[in-house]
Amino acid sequence: MDNSPTALFDTYEQDFKQIIDSIRDKLDGEGRNERGEQRKAALRRVEMELDEADEMVSQMEIEIQSMPQSMKSSYSTRVKAAKADLVRYKKSARDQHAAVQRSELLSDVGGSPYRDSVSSETDGGRGNDRQRLLAGTSLLEDGSRRLVDSQRVALETEQQGAEILRSLRGQREQIENARDTLQTADRSIDRASGTLKGMIRRMYKQRVVTAAIIVVLVLLVGIILWEKLH
Known part of the structure; x- marks a missing residue:
């Protein structure tokens, strides 16, 4: 056919x-x-x-x-x-x-x-x-x-x-123009969603790094105080 x-x-x-x-x-x-x-x-x-x-x-x-x-x-x-x-x-x-x-x-x-x-x-x-x-x-x-x-x-x-x-x-x-517009918007939303996910991952990484730095600083302060006191 x-x-x-x-x-x-x-x-x-x-x-x-x-x-x-x-x-x-x-x-x-x-x-x-x-x-x-x-x-x-x-x-x-x-x-x-x-x-x-x-x-x-x-x-x-x-x-x-x-x-x-x-x-x-x-x-x-x-x-x-x-x-x-x-x-x-x-x-x-x-x-x-x-x-x-x-x-x-x-x-x-x-x-x-x-x-x-x-x-x-x-x-x-x-x-x-x-x-x-x-x-x-x-x-x-x-x-x-x-x-x-x-x-x-x-x-x-x-x-x-x-x-x-x-x-x-x-x-x-x-209708075709509206469909094309929706497809474009859908792609834009997908890109925005990917960008937000990346930002969230970087934020979590920064929090972990910040927490690690704080822990290290606390340990250093504790060690310094212990040495001075003893």
Whole structure:
């Protein structure tokens, strides 16, 4: 098992590339030629794969936080490139989804009884066709606005997630700094304790030497007094 600090990042990046390749094939490759329900089903799969790719990018960002500082710069560049790919394919998916809706709307209008009998309809019938077309256009515009709103919410969520990650990173750095400070204080305490122990040993030695000197002096005084008296 690879325990390097970049192992999980590399795994998520590989999964992201595989998902992007699948999305590219559906949007720009052979899948682009599909029509009708097959095309709509392909676009639904693209939406799910885009969510998975977004999750992979989030995991990659999380893994960067645990890397050594010297490695973060190059891997952050790779994450930015992945985000750029993700944004580009999200826009392409929205555009193609809107194109499919527009095509279905025009197809419905073109295949309606009003279209088939246009030469025999009255002005009121042609007015109904126009109203249907306008209603369909309004519905399409409403769907486009909803897509824009969804994109805005997604971007806001992404920004909030990035802010949370930055906050967590700051807290982690504070914890690491506090840990380093405690380790430094612990070493200082150990040195101080050793110094105090040395001072205590020297104090005991000095006491012993002082006591010995006093005993010798007392003995000398006693000897001198004994000699004088006798």
